[in-house]
Amino acid sequence: MIQSKDELENWYSDGDPWKYFDNPQDTMRKARILSAIPQFDYEDVLDIGCGNGFLTNSLPGKQIIGIEISEKAVQWANEHAVPNAHYLCGSLFDLPDLNLPHMDLIVITGVLYPQYIAESIRLVYILIDQLLKPGGILVCSHIYEWYKARFPYLTVSREYFAYREYSQVLEVYCK
């Protein structure tokens, strides 16, 4: 079953419900993701399903946009945003309606799981492709056990690392 928006709103009554900010495992995860991003000058950067902006605020890029379905999370994130980041409310499936610019870098972490997208990964490939510039970079990091996706782009790197009681698979693609 897809998790309802109400349930997610409820979850985000706590500003940091996943306890990212206190957990050294998540500090390490963030460091690994950031160091995997190829070093280019990125103009427009998008973080899809950014939660409270734990990773988003540290991303490279001139203008950073974070998209999150929970209004509470977006509000919290905007209150804690770095100057070049701002946060919008919307789901992955709202992307075509948000009139976003084309992106040089798209980051998607902890989102492509059955409770959020059910059976629509092939649609997700299309929605992200509509937004990513040719030559743009896509970075995905997910819990390996729950993640069943492979974007139709060139694989730049793929690494696995221990995370909480799971493993993360961290992928970098180039369109």
Add this chain to the structure above:
Amino acid sequence: MILLYHKVYPEAKTIWWVTPDSFYLQMLDLKSKKVVYLDEYDPSDPNQCVITFDGVYSNLWKYAVPILQHFGYPFELFIVGSSIGQGNEFDTIEPYSSFADKETLSKMVAAGGRLQWHTWSHSVLLGEHSEEIYQRELVVPRDLLSLDPNGFKWFGFPHGRRDESLKAQVHKYFRGALACDDGDPLDVYDLQRTTVYENTRLSISTVSLIIPCYNYGHFVAEAIESALLQTYPPDEILFIDDASSDNSVEVAKRYEPKIRIEVNSRNLGVVENFKKAVSLTNGDYVCFLGADNRFRGDYIEKCKSVLDTYPEVAIAYTHFSLFGDRAAVVASAMSAKPHPKIPNIFLKEFPATPDVGIHKQNYIHGSSMYRRIAYEQAGGYYSSSLPEDHSLFSRIIENGWKARLVDNYILEYRQHSKDQINLLKSLEFENAYLRSLIYKYQSIDNPEQSLFEQNQQLIKQLQLLTQENSDIKKSNTWKAIQILSKFRSLLNLHNRSK
């Protein structure tokens, strides 16, 4: 063929719902056909197809329209006038779903949709009715007509129910009418539609993917996962191990039954192994993926589409990218160019229209997808002075078949040495696998004490193993191996440039 859909949503809640994943595959299967509007539809042409939706439900905008636009297909939307912008509470059996409002309908028209008429109230109109009722149900109100100046020429019978008196009325107002599965394929006022369900597949062909392996244990998992996570899944995946002495088969077995495994009792060598592999599969199209390489996510989709579309083409070949610690060395030897952005990845291009024949220059790599019928006609793989794939493809082309380029770098071709560096990646993956086992076994709640204890012991062993793996990676010896292997590749480069 006319397809009939109702709702598209990430979960298939009843038989009237199709998920975007299935919808995508169904749309992909239409690529070799001509998708048209009803206005252009010629029912006698088996190559034509129309996509229709009855309702029309608002979930199409988010979950179906981006896919239709991706393929550039036109589509027909049969709307019920009184339902626009409403919910489906009247339909007590179906889960809740809202109908598209006027704004969403307009957006769908702009995206390639055409509005058609499915009555005002979706009532069954059998027998004789007053002129007033026919007027209300069959005449499209002016405010709706303005939503689509090209639309409303076609009628959909509510619930597919119709009789001669209704058909006579429909004749007055519409260019034609559509029934459901019990309609007539050729009668323009009673056109048959095929209801599409979650499991419906419209493909005209099947694909066999073969992964031959000999001592590539380090890479096998990556190759298999790239085969399993294709945008278009192959109909069968055969992993054939040519008597490896390493852990190749052990790794492959983790993916059963999604893949089939064949283990040769003795090493057959490339030609015999390939022949055996093809004989063990059934797909109309065949392709090989080396156990040390990987397919980009759209490899099967792109190659299959070429063979589906061009019946005279027997081989779909592609460009490829080179990666791995020896990519730079190999790239200069085969004149592949560096990737414009990504270091240590190289791109090898092949011509769409080669200057010289296949005998002089092999522009078709061994992972190219080919028709089984052409393979059999050519006598399959056999030993000759040419490499086995070059020889096969030359003979297929000599027989009059065409080869066609897929203009994408969708094969990722690993260039590796026997260095220990590969072990690092594979240990990393091995750790991920072991941790997933730990996670799985920890969550088994077993009432039997003895089993529980056995389970705990296994978990401990696994934890020790992952710890050992991590320790190896932290050790100075490990670091030294990595540095040495970098030296060696530098030395290789240096020697080549001399």
